[in-house]
Amino acid sequence: xxxxxxxxxxxxxxxxxAPQQSRSLEMRDLDYALQRLPLEQREVVLLVGxxxxxxxxxxxxLNVPIGTVMSxxxxxxERLRALMAGSQPGAKLQVVR
Numbered sequence: 073x074x075x076x077x078x079x080x081x082x083x084x085x086x087x088x089x090a091p092q093q094s095r096s097l098e099m100r101d102l103d104y105a106l107q108r109l110p111l112e113q114r115e116v117v118l119l120v121g122x123x124x125x126x127x128x129x130x131x132x133x134l135n136v137p138i139g140t141v142m143s144x145x146x147x148x149x150e151r152l153r154a155l156m157a158g159s160q161p162g163a164k165l166q167v168v169r
Contacts, residue, residue, distance in 0.1 A: 113148030
């Protein structure tokens with residue numbers, strides 16, 4: 073018989089465990105989306121997001137202006153969001169009259 077814990081000082085979320093299979097699928101989808109980014113966007117997204125480098129450090133490492141880092145990061149993040157959501161980034165709706 074399983075022991076019952078009745079301690080209101082421990083929040084229920086502390087007992088919750090995310091399903092490993094779901095996490096694995098999310099990682100696969102993220103890897104796929106990252107691979108679909110243009111190289112220039114992917115390297116900036118990874119250097120800022122994964123390596124936690126500052127914009128200035130990324131600009132120095134890639135030998136590009138800081139504004140270029142910022143625009144590549146912005147476009148890369150937008151494209152990643154669209155890919156992860158399953159939509160085509162930059163797809164515009166056509167106005168029909």
